[in-house]
Amino acid sequence: MFRHTILTIIKTMKKLLLLIYFFSVSLMANELPELGSSSDTIFSSADEDKISKQILYQVNKNPLVVNDIEVDDYLGNLGRRLLTGTSIASRDIKFFILNDSTINAFATLGGVIGVHTGLFLAANSESELASVLGHEIAHISQKHLPRIIAKQKRDSYKTTLALAFALLVSRSNPDLAAATSTAANASAVQNTLDFTRKHEQEADREGIKILDRAGFDVRASIDFFKTMQKGNQFSQGAAPAFLRTHPITSDRISDIQNRLSEYPYKQRMDSDNFYYVKGKIKAFLEQKKTIIKILETNIKNKSYINEAGERFALTYAYLRSNMIIKARNELENIKKKKTPNPMLLNLEAIILIQEGRITEATKLYKKGLSSFPSHRAFVYGLAEHYIRSSNTTVAIDLLNDYLLIYPEDPNLYELMSKAQAKEGKVLLQHENLAEAFYYRYNIKDAITLLDLAVRAKDGNFYEKSRVESRLKELQKELELFRKGL
Ligand SMILES: [Zn+2]
Structure with a gap:
């Protein structure tokens, strides 16, 4: 600023x-x-x-x-x-x-x-x-x-x-x-x-x-x-x-x-998310070992503004170093004092997956989604899990539901492309990856991928014409972009 x-x-x-x-x-x-x-x-x-x-x-x-x-x-x-x-x-x-x-x-x-x-x-x-x-x-x-x-x-x-x-x-x-x-x-x-x-x-x-x-x-x-x-x-x-x-x-x-001086004094409580987001950013700074040492020392000396936020950072730092047991202990420390929160639930689901407790992780993602339907980390986590475990049709249904709500989310398209690839659907794989590029503002690469999608041999008539018209649309947009209006 x-x-x-x-x-x-x-x-x-x-x-x-x-x-x-x-x-x-x-x-x-x-x-x-x-x-x-x-x-x-x-x-x-x-x-x-x-x-x-x-x-x-x-x-x-x-x-x-x-x-x-x-x-x-x-x-x-x-x-x-x-x-x-x-x-x-x-x-x-x-x-x-x-x-x-x-x-x-x-x-x-x-x-x-x-x-x-x-x-x-x-x-x-x-x-x-x-x-x-x-x-x-x-x-x-x-x-x-x-x-x-x-x-x-x-x-x-x-x-x-x-x-x-x-x-x-x-x-x-x-x-x-x-x-x-x-x-x-x-x-x-x-x-x-x-x-x-x-x-x-x-x-x-x-x-x-x-x-x-x-x-x-x-x-x-x-x-x-x-x-x-x-x-x-x-x-x-x-x-x-x-x-x-x-x-x-x-x-x-x-x-x-x-x-x-014109404004009255106002006391305001910060949201837990403010401290958790700071924690998540901190956890990925420095070298893996260094950040763990810094955060452990901070907690030992109580030198933090928000204890849960600092422990949240340390939990992610442990995960980053594959120290799963320590991560779990730290999470339990936070849970003792804090109310359920989507970022805490997501962290727990990630730990459950690392612990190999996949069924519980899936359950937790679903529970998280029903309580906090707009928290997309759950959707990403769940879809990734379904794709990894070859449950691709379930992944595709879930992603389709969320693409209706977030039609400009490149991550959803990228996951969809992965799921379609696993299903062996070439046209749909390229088409979705093209949209991921498009919503990351990379029109040129989006066009390249749509070109590939058009030439795929597995699309039906409806899919082919959809991809062709999208390709024309993007080519026009790129042209306008280069020419000026
Ligand atoms: Zn300024």
Whole structure:
């Protein structure tokens, strides 16, 4: 949130940055969508949609993006709750988490919001996390990025996009990452400050309203500034140098403090899921042995904010190292004190499978689904189990039911493709994998797979014509994407 590297960078492209810019532009030149040629100062919704898809394609390709349905759903639900009542409530804003220990979050063109694991783990309360998301949502609802670009040449959106990509790409390349952060520091020159300050203030003020409307503690927005300076064992404390020396922080803090005086004090209980999601993220950090040692020490010394959350992390860390008995003991510790929760049930089902108690695991997944029908981890777990145990028709029925509810879930299509492969159905295998690619915003590979599906020899007339018309549809979409509207 507070870094807004992209915003800061656009105006001050220094030497290093130019290098990255040219690198990424040449890399992306063929993939950048052409935008409509309207003379509007701000992008049309069709343009934003194209940009959004392109960014989400990059996001889905990035190996450091956390790909876990429980984490994704938690963040998405929190985000949607904050969006309610804003001017962009009807827009499909997408959220994702990037595995990066620095404390940062950013909103890009196209309504995509990224959060670093470092920021998530630094947040001491759900309200603190919500304050960051609210601030980023405000940047989008106030159209800050399109406005900045409209002020310059409209074509400079490519620069912004390329930089957004460069940031995403650089995460998997340490050399580039260093260059990006050096460039960001170097480019934090005074001439952009006025510009950013105004937007930051607007996003802060709007963010507080968003936070309040969604029932969170508005004071968390100020608490998070302090949290950010300190960091913790999983988050690199203190904002980057350019923010620390930046007068913006004290200005912003006093402005926020003024606003907060209008709001009454509000005590708010955090959801268990907030701590469990943090736990799940923590469990997969560091080396297997290291994270176990860290978490065991934390629990021994009672140095945690939430005991169940820390034990939840340790349980997953044990599982990661195949220490099943220890995982089971830890889970029992949590269960003694906590009420049933979908993330706890899912963890127990995973442990049951590791223990070889498959019938009990299946029962638990089913029980979980009937109590928490929207918790997709149960569907994935159950379908995987059915596929593994060659119960493919049951898996296909289950997946079909859930595809009706979540017709854009790539994981469901991927599982369906696996099930169909096991049944020996070539057309259906390729068709479903094509949809998985399509909903991961990879139209090109989706088309390749539909091509294979068309040529499969086992489809009936109805299936063949369905695949053919879908193929035409996607080819048209790709063409539109390349041509502009
Ligand atoms: Zn901001």
